[in-house]
Amino acid sequence: MKTLLRVLPYFKEYRLLMVAGYIAVVGNAFFNLAVPRLIGIAVDEGVARQDVSELVLLSVMIVGSSALRGLCAFAQNYLGESAAQGGSYQLRRALYAHVQQLSFSFHDQAQTGDLLTRSMSDVEQLKNFTGRGMLMIFNLVLLVVGVAVALLWMNWKLALLSLVILPVLYWRAADFSRAMRPLFRAVQDQVAVVATLVQDMAAGARVVKAFGQEQREVERFDAANEQLYQRYFDSTRLQSFNTPLLNFIANAATVVMLWVSGLLVIGNQLTLGELVAFYAYLLQIVGPVRQGGFLMSMASRAAASSERVMEVLDTPIDVASPPDAIELEEVHGDVEFQHVSCEYHPGRAVLERVSFRADRGQTIALVGATGSGKTTVANLIPRFYDVSSGRVVIDGHDVRDVSLASLRRQTGIVMQETTLFSGTIRENIAFGKSDATDEDIDWAARSARADEFIARLPMGYDTRVGERGVSLSGGQKQRVAIARALLMNPRILILDEFTSAVDAATERLIRAALEELMRGRTTFVIAHRLSTVRAADMILVLQNGRLVDTGTHEELLDSSEIYRQIHASQLAEPEEVVQLRDRVFDAGEFEKELVS
Numbered sequence: 001m002k003t004l005l006r007v008l009p010y011f012k013e014y015r016l017l018m019v020a021g022y023i024a025v026v027g028n029a030f031f032n033l034a035v036p037r038l039i040g041i042a043v044d045e046g047v048a049r050q051d052v053s054e055l056v057l058l059s060v061m062i063v064g065s066s067a068l069r070g071l072c073a074f075a076q077n078y079l080g081e082s083a084a085q086g087g088s089y090q091l092r093r094a095l096y097a098h099v100q101q102l103s104f105s106f107h108d109q110a111q112t113g114d115l116l117t118r119s120m121s122d123v124e125q126l127k128n129f130t131g132r133g134m135l136m137i138f139n140l141v142l143l144v145v146g147v148a149v150a151l152l153w154m155n156w157k158l159a160l161l162s163l164v165i166l167p168v169l170y171w172r173a174a175d176f177s178r179a180m181r182p183l184f185r186a187v188q189d190q191v192a193v194v195a196t197l198v199q200d201m202a203a204g205a206r207v208v209k210a211f212g213q214e215q216r217e218v219e220r221f222d223a224a225n226e227q228l229y230q231r232y233f234d235s236t237r238l239q240s241f242n243t244p245l246l247n248f249i250a251n252a253a254t255v256v257m258l259w260v261s262g263l264l265v266i267g268n269q270l271t272l273g274e275l276v277a278f279y280a281y282l283l284q285i286v287g288p289v290r291q292g293g294f295l296m297s298m299a300s301r302a303a304a305s306s307e308r309v310m311e312v313l314d315t316p317i318d319v320a321s322p323p324d325a326i327e328l329e330e331v332h333g334d335v336e337f338q339h340v341s342c343e344y345h346p347g348r349a350v351l352e353r354v355s356f357r358a359d360r361g362q363t364i365a366l367v368g369a370t371g372s373g374k375t376t377v378a379n380l381i382p383r384f385y386d387v388s389s390g391r392v393v394i395d396g397h398d399v400r401d402v403s404l405a406s407l408r409r410q411t412g413i414v415m416q417e418t419t420l421f422s423g424t425i426r427e428n429i430a431f432g433k434s435d436a437t438d439e440d441i442d443w444a445a446r447s448a449r450a451d452e453f454i455a456r457l458p459m460g461y462d463t464r465v466g467e468r469g470v471s472l473s474g475g476q477k478q479r480v481a482i483a484r485a486l487l488m489n490p491r492i493l494i495l496d497e498f499t500s501a502v503d504a505a506t507e508r509l510i511r512a513a514l515e516e517l518m519r520g521r522t523t524f525v526i527a528h529r530l531s532t533v534r535a536a537d538m539i540l541v542l543q544n545g546r547l548v549d550t551g552t553h554e555e556l557l558d559s560s561e562i563y564r565q566i567h568a569s570q571l572a573e574p575e576e577v578v579q580l581r582d583r584v585f586d587a588g589e590f591e592k593e594l595v596s
Contacts, residue, residue: 003306004299007126010094011087021079024072025135029142031069032284033150038062040277076135084131092123095312103319104384105344113196118312121191122305129302137295140288147285154274158261168249180297183235185304190228197221254282319386325403331410331491332395333360333522335381340390342376350376353390354547356540358522360491363535365527367566368542374526377542378494381524382411394492412490414517418477420469425454426461428469428480432488440487447516448483449509450476475510482513493523530567541566 011018042058096119099106151159201217261278264270270278335358342351351373358364366374379385380392383399392399399407409432420428429444430436436444441461445451453476457463469477485493495514527533534553541549541556541563549560556563 003310004126004129004303006310007091007306008130010091011083011130013090014083014086017079017083017086021076021083021135022138024075024079025139026142027072028069028076029139029146031065031072032143033146033281034065035062035069036277036280036284037150038065039280040273042273043276044271044273076139077132080135081131084127087130088123088127091126091309092119095119095123095309098313098315098317101317101320102315103317104379105318106315108344111192111196113194113198113200114192115312117188117192117195118308122188122308125188125301125305126309129298133295133298133302136288136291137299140291140295143285143288147281150281151278154278155264155270158257158264158270158278161257161260164253179238180235180300182304183231183238184301185307187228187231187235188304188308190224190231194221194224194228197224257282319383319404321403321405322401326397326401326406328394328397328402328406328410333491334358334395335492335522335524336391336393337377337380338391338393340380340392341388342380342385343388344385349388349545351380351545354542354545355390356538356547356550358524358538360522361520362537363518363523363525365525365533365536365539366542367527367533367539367563369566371544372542373545374542375496376545377540378496378524378526381492381494382408382413409488410490411492411494412485412488412517412521413494414478414481414485414514415496418469418474418481420465420472420477420480422465422467424459424462424464425457425480428465429461429483429487431484436487441483444483444487445479447486448479448513450479450483450513453479478510479513482510482517486517491521493518493521495523496526533567539563 038058038061042055042062045054045058099110099115148159197220201221258279261270261275265272265275337354337356340351340354341349343349354373354377356364366377368374376385380387381394381399383392383404386400394402394407394410421431426438426441429441433440438461442451445454445461454460454463463471465471465480469480472480495518525532525536527536527539533539536553538550539553539556540547541560543562548562549556551559557567
């Protein structure tokens with residue numbers, strides 16, 4: 001329950017609503033407790049003595065108390081729900097903001113479905129408990145205390161006998177809560193697994209159909225869904241056992257009390273009105289006590305959900321701006337790695353003592369086999385990860401000493417797997433510069449050779465691209481990503497060169513857009529094409545996390561056996577194709593000659 005208490009500060013902005021809700025609970029309990037006493041007086045003073053005027057007066061008081069109780073109950077529910085909705089908004093916002101600040105070491109392991117479940121389903125469980133559950137528990141406590149006082153005042157012997165049941169019910173409720181908590185945690189964890197599978201299915205529908213694996217995916221989902229069913233069933237079975245048990249204990253106690261109180265009335269030690277009031281009080285407390293199992297279940301769900309939410313909020317931000325961070329205003333683009341080593345996991349180095357210098361405006365090609373460290377070098381420049389040792393220096397500043405926002409404003413990134421958001425083309429191009437004008441966006445699109453296809457779309461720049469840009473082709477998404485990078489006007493550029501097969505015309509448009517993007521900028525290219533490494537000012541050859549060779553294309557062909565192997569296996573293109581690309585500028589003519 002400690003983690004549950006840690007969630008409450010997110011509701012402090014709505015504390016006045018919560019306080020008002022608890023005041024309404026006090027009013028609700030007060031008028032609730034008044035009714036049985038008024039009924040008892042009505043029986044003794046009005047019915048037994050046949051005093052009609054007294055009976056009418058007490059009847060009016062009973063109706064009035066019931067109406068006021070209803071009004072307080074409405075205020076309790078409305079105010080509690082309002083505060084809970086506000087608190088869940090703040091909690092969900094804090095969760096989302098914290099996830100945005102977390103480094104790539106978190107995102108490398110996090111699953112989309114799990115994050116969705118934590119931010120939606122788990123926060124909803126906390127909202128339900130803080131909005132209804134806590135107020136209901138407070139109401140239950142007030143009723144138990146109020147009824148106990150009333151019963152002791154009426155007949156202390158009978159009261160003590162009736163209140164013996166409360167410790168038994170409390171013990172059972174506490175035991176039930178301890179048993180339910182791990183079951184609810186298991187349910188929420190499995191909900192996250194199922195959500196992840198659904199998200200994977202939606203994202204990979206084309207691949208599933210292309211490989212004819214629909215039945216396999218159904219079977220995989222069935223297995224996860226079966227586990228979810230079983231975990232829900234385990235929790236429901238325990239709940240189903242607990243509620244009848246609580247009802248049995250309460251009913252058994254009521255029978256005993258009926259027998260004892262009946263003897264007291266027969267012996268003239270208790271009036272008929274007091275007996276009616278006594279049982280009215282018992283009925284008032286039996287209902288809420290029976291709800292104890294439901295409230296304990298709700299508390300267990302909320303406790304399990306609070307653990308899952310706080311696990312994310314407690315995740316430290318590994319990569320953050322220092323308190324006295326330097327703001328990079330004008331960057332020239334000089335980049336230097338000084339004996340840089342990097343580990344994603346302790347003891348498993350992905351880079352070892354890499355050193356090089358890239359002067360402003362140079363194009364640096366990164367080549368090497370898969371897993372050689374090319375992407376890691378690219379990731380360290382905008383400080384997606386921190387180095388284990390050594391320094392990454394930009395214009396003389398260690399990147400760990402500058403603010404992340406200013407560093408990343410000066411770093412443009414265009415990756416193979418283009419990420420677009422489910423908004424309009426305009427919004428995607430302006431993603432890194434929200435204050436961009438229409439003229440800025442149009443310039444970026446023209447420079448990226450994207451303006452022609454955008455003009456052919458039904459709504460131009462206001463055309464929605466669909467989830468992850470599904471309505472655009474691969475080449476179109478690439479050009480939108482290039483336009484997005486151009487609009488930021490970064491001094492340092494990181495490119496993961498595209499390898500997807502596109503038609504000749506699209507490829508030429510993309511290459512022309514990239515050339516425009518690279519002009520005058522320090523550019524790091526994870527290279528996959530011969531033409532790219534030929535044009536590079538310097539090539540870095542990486543192998544198993546080490547920088548083994550540097551130089552130009554011609555120099556490395558003469559001096560580096562590793563580069564010659566990479567060139568032969570990964571970069572070489574048929575010479576006639578290279579010559580044809582250099583000679584032919586018209587895309588249509590290029591395609592015709594290539595086919596012939």
